[in-house]
Amino acid sequence: MQSPSRRAFLVGRRAEQSPWDAFLTRLRRVAQGQVYEFSTSAGSARLIPTHMQDVYHARALCHEHGVTLALDGIPSAEVLDDSPVLWVEPGTAMARHERMGPGDSRWFVQPGCLIGELEAAGLPQFRDQPPHLTVAAWLADRRSCDWARGRTADSGLVHALVLLSDGTQANLGAFGVDNRKPLGNMRVQSMIPRLFELSAAMSVPGDDGAVWDSRYRLDALRPAEGRTVNLAHLLLGHGGELGWVEWLVFDERQGSPADRPYESRYGQRPGPDAASQAQDDAVRALFDPDGLFPARGQSF
Incomplete structure (x- = not known):
């Protein structure tokens, strides 16, 4: 042998x-x-x-x-x-979207669902949005999610489950005295105080309704009067740089279409100044300290 x-x-x-x-x-x-x-x-x-x-x-x-x-x-x-x-690429195997119950205005949506399907289902926030995008790509696209400062609630996004770089699952949703569910996750619990510090320190000229130029929506933690803080709104236009979205919940009663045509948004304006860039870098370091996701997911 x-x-x-x-x-x-x-x-x-x-x-x-x-x-x-x-x-x-x-x-x-x-x-x-x-x-x-x-x-x-x-x-x-x-x-x-x-x-x-x-x-x-x-x-x-x-x-x-x-x-x-x-x-x-x-x-x-x-x-x-x-x-x-x-x-x-989240494909058709991860494209479920369904009402959360009879008469419920909330929709459970997986990342591979197409925007055109959500518009056809009657969710107004997806009007005048590219119908071929997956909801994951839509959420990451800064042009799609270019609501005015303090108006992130107009997205109708109420909840998100996100996979972070270390494998932690972050439950992001409404946050306040009566809803502190995110604090049940130790990783997210350690992130929240720092996110609020960054939000408090941000200096953006103009009243609510002004253009938002930074990469990450820290204004979600300082919403317009009458709106609730929602941690899921930090993901609006995140460029694929903060985490992987497992599923989302949208409310058709809360959403409204953006007031500017898709083609004219975000890319036509100057980028963030040095202070905003430093805040963006700090937000990314909280979500992805390992550098697993792209440091810059979009070219603008």
């Missing part, structure tokens, strides 16, 4: 996998969804998950191998060619 060492000598040793190939091999082994590889020098692939377990596996592997986890489908997405990246 031929010894293993003799066989290795005759056929040659198997070439050692590159770090990217090792990552991709492990991902294909555990993910039930489709994985497509692109030809780039740094390494790039797309995962279309069949369920959240695929995303959980992808997050863990990306974290271990130093691969960026990026949401696919965001308009004006930043080109990410300098380091390995896994684009994750």
